[in-house]
Each structure stands twice: as C-alpha cells, then as structure tokens.
Amino acid sequence: MSITVVGSVAFDSVQTPSGSYDRQLAGAATYFSLAASYFTDVRVVAVVGEDFAPEHQAVFDARNIDTQGVERAAGKSFFWAGSYLTNLNEAKTLQTDLNVFADFAPKIPEAYQNSEFLFLANIDPVLQRRVRDAMPRVKLVGGDTMNYWINDHRENLLRVLETLDILLINDTETKLLAQNPNPIKAAHAVLDLGPKSLVVKHGEYGATAFFGAQAFTSAARPFRAPALPLVEVMDPTGAGDSFAGGFFGYLASQPELTPAVYRRAMFYGGVMGSFAVERFGTERLQSLTRAEIEDRFALFRELTHLD
Amino acid sequence: MSITVVGSVAFDSVQTPSGSYDRQLAGAATYFSLAASYFTDVRVVAVVGEDFAPEHQAVFDARNIDTQGVERAAGKSFFWAGSYLTNLNEAKTLQTDLNVFADFAPKIPEAYQNSEFLFLANIDPVLQRRVRDAMPRVKLVGGDTMNYWINDHRENLLRVLETLDILLINDTETKLLAQNPNPIKAAHAVLDLGPKSLVVKHGEYGATAFFGAQAFTSAARPFRAPALPLVEVMDPTGAGDSFAGGFFGYLASQPELTPAVYRRAMFYGGVMGSFAVERFGTERLQSLTRAEIEDRFALFRELTHLD
Numbered sequence: 255m256s257i258t259v260v261g262s263v264a265f266d267s268v269q270t271p272s273g274s275y276d277r278q279l280a281g282a283a284t285y286f287s288l289a290a291s292y293f294t295d296v297r298v299v300a301v302v303g304e305d306f307a308p309e310h311q312a313v314f315d316a317r318n319i320d321t322q323g324v325e326r327a328a329g330k331s332f333f334w335a336g337s338y339l340t341n342l343n344e345a346k347t348l349q350t351d352l353n354v355f356a357d358f359a360p361k362i363p364e365a366y367q368n369s370e371f372l373f374l375a376n377i378d379p380v381l382q383r384r385v386r387d388a389m390p391r392v393k394l395v396g397g398d399t400m401n402y403w404i405n406d407h408r409e410n411l412l413r414v415l416e417t418l419d420i421l422l423i424n425d426t427e428t429k430l431l432a433q434n435p436n437p438i439k440a441a442h443a444v445l446d447l448g449p450k451s452l453v454v455k456h457g458e459y460g461a462t463a464f465f466g467a468q469a470f471t472s473a474a475r476p477f478r479a480p481a482l483p484l485v486e487v488m489d490p491t492g493a494g495d496s497f498a499g500g501f502f503g504y505l506a507s508q509p510e511l512t513p514a515v516y517r518r519a520m521f522y523g524g525v526m527g528s529f530a531v532e533r534f535g536t537e538r539l540q541s542l543t544r545a546e547i548e549d550r551f552a553l554f555r556e557l558t559h560l561d
Numbered sequence: 562m563s564i565t566v567v568g569s570v571a572f573d574s575v576q577t578p579s580g581s582y583d584r585q586l587a588g589a590a591t592y593f594s595l596a597a598s599y600f601t602d603v604r605v606v607a608v609v610g611e612d613f614a615p616e617h618q619a620v621f622d623a624r625n626i627d628t629q630g631v632e633r634a635a636g637k638s639f640f641w642a643g644s645y646l647t648n649l650n651e652a653k654t655l656q657t658d659l660n661v662f663a664d665f666a667p668k669i670p671e672a673y674q675n676s677e678f679l680f681l682a683n684i685d686p687v688l689q690r691r692v693r694d695a696m697p698r699v700k701l702v703g704g705d706t707m708n709y710w711i712n713d714h715r716e717n718l719l720r721v722l723e724t725l726d727i728l729l730i731n732d733t734e735t736k737l738l739a740q741n742p743n744p745i746k747a748a749h750a751v752l753d754l755g756p757k758s759l760v761v762k763h764g765e766y767g768a769t770a771f772f773g774a775q776a777f778t779s780a781a782r783p784f785r786a787p788a789l790p791l792v793e794v795m796d797p798t799g800a801g802d803s804f805a806g807g808f809f810g811y812l813a814s815q816p817e818l819t820p821a822v823y824r825r826a827m828f829y830g831g832v833m834g835s836f837a838v839e840r841f842g843t844e845r846l847q848s849l850t851r852a853e854i855e856d857r858f859a860l861f862r863e864l865t866h867l868d
Contacts, residue, residue: 342742435649437765438793458744459766478787478865486745517867558785558865560824 255506256295258366260385261375263300264332272488278535282375285492288539289499289526291317294506299323303331303354322363327354371506379410396420416448424455479520489534493527500526525550562813563602565673567692568682570607571639579795585842586617589682592799595846596806596833598624601813606630610638610661629670634661678813686717703727723755731762786827796841800834807833832857
C-alpha cells in the first residue's frame with residue numbers, strides 16, 4: 255500500500271557539538287519520505303522554491319519517491335537554522351524563513367487518490383484538515399503537530415485531531431495539548447480529543463503508544479518501543495519525522511493492521527530515527543539497505559526483550 | 562542468598578501534587594529492604610535515634626527484615642523534607658537534618674558476615690568503602706551515590722567504584738561522574754572507573770544496563786527495562802531505592818547470575834519502583850503480595866515485548 259505525505263521540503267543550517275552544515279536538503283516530508291521509502295511506495299505533497307536543484311530532486315528519485323505533488327514556486331524554499339550546541343535534546347531556532355511555504359496551498363495529484371495511507375506532517379492545521387478532506391479514500395491517517403499550533407491555533411488543530419487514526423507527538427506536546435502535566439493522564443486526555451491512538455515520542459528513551467476505546471486494533475494496552483539508545487547522536491534533526499516514516503512505512507507494507515504489526519511498526523520507527531541521527535541531515539537515510547535496517551531491528555529487540 | 566544493605570533509615574516530610582505527609586518512616590535502606598524482602602532475606606546496617614518507635618520497628622519485623630545491625634543512638638533520626646510540587650521528577654530539598662547520622666560508624670553484626678550480596682546505598686563513600694572492606698566474603702557488591710559525593714568527594718568515591726560489581730545511578734549522575742554529556746559515552750566512561758556493570762536509571766522511562774569488559778555475565782550488550790509507565794505517580798520518593806531493592810532482591814534469589822537473570826532483575830527493579838510511587842512513602846511496599854508483583858512483571862513484559 256502507498257502513503258501520501260504532506261509537509262515541508264526545506265533547507266536547514268544546523269550546528270551540533272559534532273559539527274555544522276549549511277542549507278542542506280531537509281524538512282519533515284523529506285525525512286519522512288526517505289525513511290518510509292525502505293518499506294513502501296511514498297508520494298509527497300509540498301512546495302519548493304527555485305533553490306531546489308536537480309541534485310535535490312535526485313535524492314527523492316534515488317529512493318523512487320513520487321514527487322508529482324511537489325509544486326515549484328517562484329522564490330526560495332522554506333529555510334530553518336537551528337543549534338543543538340547547548341542542548342542535544344532540543345533545538346534552539348536561530349532563523350525561520352517561510353519563503354514559498356507562506357502561501358502553500360497543497361494540491362493533490364489525481365494519481366495520489368488511491369493512496370491507502372496519509373501522513374499530515376507538522377504544518378498549519380488548516381492545511382492538514384484541507385488535505386485530509388481532499389483525500390476521502392484513504393484508510394488510515396496519521397498526523398504530527400507542534401507547540402505553536404497547540405498554543406495559538408487550538409480550534410483548528412482540534413478539527414484535525416478528530417480525523418486522525420494515529421497522532422505522533424512528543425512528551426511536551428502531549429502535556430501541553432492535554433493541559434495536564436501527568437504523562438499518563440495527559441495521554442488519555444489527548445485520546446479524548448479524537449485520535450484513535452497516540453504515539454508519544456520520548457526522544458532518546460523511545461516512544462509509547464496509547465489506544466483509545468475506538469482503536470482500530472485490539473491492542474488496548476500501551477506499548478513502548480526503544481529508540482536511539484545505542485548510537486552516538488551527531489544531529490538530532492529529523493529524528494521524529496524519521497520515526498514517523500519508519501512507523502507508517504512499515505504499517506503500510508503489511509496486509510493487515512494487527513496489534514503485532516503496530517508493535518513492530520513502533521520498533522521500525524525507533525530504528526529509522528536512530529539511523530537518522532547518526533549522520534548529518536538526511537545523509538544516512540539516503541544510503542541504507544534493508545539488511546542494515548533488519549540488523550538494527552534485531553538489536554532493538556535484544557535490547558528490550560527478556561529471553 | 563541474603564543481602565546486607567547499609568544506608569539511611571530516616572523520617573521524611575514530603576509534599577507532592579497529590580498531598581503531603583509529615584515525619585514518616587523512610588530512608589534508602591528502608592525502601593531498599595522492603596522491596597528486596599519480597600525476594601530474599603535482607604539485613605540492614607543503619608543508625609536511628611530515639612524517635613524510632615516500636616511502630617517503625619514493626620514495619621521491618623512484618624517483612625522479616627533483620628535489624629540487628631540498626632544501631633540505636635541518642636538524639637533524633639536522619640530527617641529530610643522535600644517537595645515535588647513544581648517538578649514530579651526532581652525533589653526540591655527543603656530541609657536536611659543529619660542528626661544521629663552525622664556520626665554514623667557502621668557496625669556489621671557477625672551474623673551478617675555470611676551474606677552473599679552487599680548493597681551500599683547512598684551515603685558517604687568513606688563509609689561505603691569501610692563497609693565493603695569489613696565484609697570480605699560477599700560475592701556481589703552493588704552501590705548508589707549522588708551528585709554531592711560525585712562533585713565534592715570524588716577521590717573517596719573512586720575508591721568505592723573500583724570495588725563494585727554493579728553501580729546504580731541516574732542519567733544526571735552518570736553524565737556528571739563521567740564529565741561527559743553524551744549518555745552512551747558517559748556510560749562507558751563510568752565503566753572505565755571500575756564498576757563491572759552500570760545500571761542507569763531514567764526515572765519514568767526505565768533503566769539501561771551497560772556491561773564492562775570484566776562483567777561477570779556474558780551479557781555484553783546493553784539492556785533496557787521499563788519503569789512506572791502505567792501508573793499514576795503519587796510520591797516519587799524512594800523510587801530508585803525500591804528499584805535497587807527489587808533488582809538486587811531478585812538477583813540474590815537466583816542460584817546463578819546469568820544474562821537472563823540480570824535482565825529479569827532489571828524488570829523486577831522497575832516493578833518495585835512502580836509500586837513504591839503509587840502511594841505515599843513506604844505504604845505500598847509494606848503490603849504487597851508476590852502475586853501482585855508477578856502480575857505487574859507480566860504487564861511490563863507485555864508493554865515492551867513484540868510477541
């Protein structure tokens with residue numbers, strides 16, 4: 255089954271304790287689609303500017319990612335500059351230039367309409383809802399968001415949450431969205447807002463899935479998967495989007511969504527996140543093999559399993 | 562096999578978002594011995610004051626914990642007051658009165674000399690080393706410490722670390738001890754200081770074990786166990802000591818220390834920590850059943866296992 259992802263294709267300048275890079279291909283939809291491409295067919299909806307060169311297109315082409323839905327606009331692509339010099343777990347934003355993203359009006363190619371899965375990466379919830387409504391035939395919808403939308407665009411965000419099968423956000427966002435500092439109570443409060451399930455990302459500590467009463471699997475008990483515990487983090491950028499790509503990519507590659515499939519998808523999410531952070535930018539995600547992915551999956555299993 | 566634990570038996574006054582309590586029985590050796598008592602014989606070395614009443618002795622007696630080594634001294638017992646009102650993950654210390662603990666000179670009863678396991682709870686490393694040397698026949702030694710000893714008594718602490726089979730500390734202490742902010746590099750740097758293995762506690766996210774080249778098991782790969790993810794935290798006090806009690810108690814209850822036993826011990830540590838925080842103080846640890854412990858062990862397995 256194929257996935258359509260809507261989100262940013264961007265350029266990042268990043269400083270980490272391991273070094274820095276300037277205006278490299280990045281963005282949530284880029285990390286997501288590279289990670290997911292090892293599992294299933296991926297289609298991207300985004301907008302880029304005139305700085306999006308053939309070398310950048312080649313990154314998507316090499317992974318057979320469908321970019322019909324990537325609009326070329328006059329001007330520059332979305333640009334973000336950040337630093338992890340003081341805290342490897344949280345980026346300090348140095349600069350954000352929306353550029354062509356300021357007027358982004360997602361257009362869904364007709365050929366994408368048979369996608370079974372849709373992932374709404376972190377963008378304006380008004381656009382997320384519009385894309386969701388424009389793809390009535392999808393069977394499963396996942397979404398991400400961030401503090402800015404939770405704080406200042408709550409009503410619009412709630413209209414997205416009610417359409418989601420799976421919401422993927424981090425600990426801080428969960429507590430903020432629930433307006434409750436207790437992580438367990440917060441998770442259940444978020445489920446009450448509409449998503450059928452919630453995956454709370456814990457950074458280096460992995461992620462925990464919670465299921466609402468309406469969940470599409472019978473895995474009503476929470477599930478925790480590990481993440482990044484064995485690798486040296488060179489660049490945390492894109493870890494969450496790569497988790498989402500591995501998670502949804504694996505889900506979409508399976509004939510049926512069972513509790514066991516959901517659990518393995520969580521592990522694959524952690525695996526893809528761990529690869530992403532080992533090198534700068536998207537470098538590691540461009541050149542993986544499925545064997546490397548399976549080896550790390552086995553390592554994660556060994557890390558957490560009793561027998 | 563039996564465990565001797567040396568550490569504080571104290572009284573705590575604690576404020577949490579769920580409520581508060583005043584001068585209740587507490588202390589690292591108390592939490593540890595209660596948790597370990599569900600698995601094996603436990604012997605305590607500590608000092609208490611005249612405020613240690615028959616009702617407090619009865620708590621130990623009810624769990625068949627040997628308190629021959631608990632010295633009665635003139636004056637008051639160690640007292641600590643703390644608040645979790647602003648941060649459930651980190652206590653704010655409001656008051657610390659060492660009282661009889663200021664002149665604590667641990668005395669090991671002769672009857673304790675056949676203990677196979679020794680746990681050096683968080684006290685002055687000079688005392689930890691003295692107790693370790695006074696029990697030459699123990700087969701396995703575990704220890705805890707805290708920022709104060711790491712920062713201001715480093716040389717004394719290093720003389721303890723070189724004697725340890727297992728060091729149990731948290732993320733912050735690991736990075737501080739290693740003088741390295743990278744969690745993986747820090748863990749390996751701590752192992753280089755002498756402990757044969759290191760269990761890094763992550764609070765609500767569980768704990769990870771790392772093994773040195775000289776480790777007594779062949780489990781050279783790290784192992785992660787879950788903790789507290791399913792319960793509401795009423796009072797975090799004693800979570801780490803209860804983890805240590807469950808961990809060492811289970812280890813001591815087994816005929817041989819294999820990688821599988823070490824892994825299950827990590828799970829039992831998480832289980833006992835999760836019980837401790839569900840109620841105020843030591844209340845929950847006083848009245849558990851082995852069946853309740855096994856049920857939660859099964860829940861933790863289900864939480865993290867793929868199949």
